Amino acid sequence: MAQLFGVIMLFLGSTAWAGNNIYTGWFSNKAVSGYDTVAYFTEHKAVKGKAKFKFKYMDAEWYFDSAENLKLFKNNPDKYRPQYGGFCAWAVAAKMQRAPGDPNYWKIVDGKLYLNYDNSVQQKWLKDIPGFIQKADENWPKMLDQ
Template structure:
């Protein structure tokens, strides 16, 4: 019985995530769990955003640590938004599926921000970033269309 519940829950999660272009979790509308995506580029680390620096982009709420970061994002959101809508980059590439991502598991590659599910998944991602980027870039448009 437990196994069937796990299977049903997994199917429900995947179907709940299926149509979203930006990962926000199930009970939130916060992109990147409320972390400031500009901070990855300017400070080299994940920084929590503040509610007074909120901006809605692609149907999700993005939070920033400062007005300066908010302004930078508004000028060029595609530069600062994570690839694959903030879903786990490894899952998009290796599994052709969507999975949540932890903002603390990140990497900037060729000026683009990628997030991963957890430390273990990120270690897999780090083994072949160029190959996974090629696969992810191929898979992502199809996942968006589903």
């Protein structure tokens, strides 16, 4: 029963996004599951954001660890928000699907943040990052219309 619930939740979670194609999960409106997207660039690790440093952007709530990170994001959100709306970069590239991006499986490439679904998917993505980015960059605009 627990496995069935997990599969149902995965399906529901993978189809939920804010109005501007930002992955937020099914039962929340938190972008990047409430993780601080600026911290990936400044602290080089996944850091949970705090509700007191919350900001609404692109129909989603973005959480930050500090007032400084919130300010950095407000001044340049395109620099800090994840590619493909926070959906799994590999899934967008390989399957043209919106799979949830897990904030614990990430990589910054050429100054851009990419998330992956889990460790096994990230291992696939790491084998050809430039190829997957190129394919995902082609797929993502088509997916915005779906």
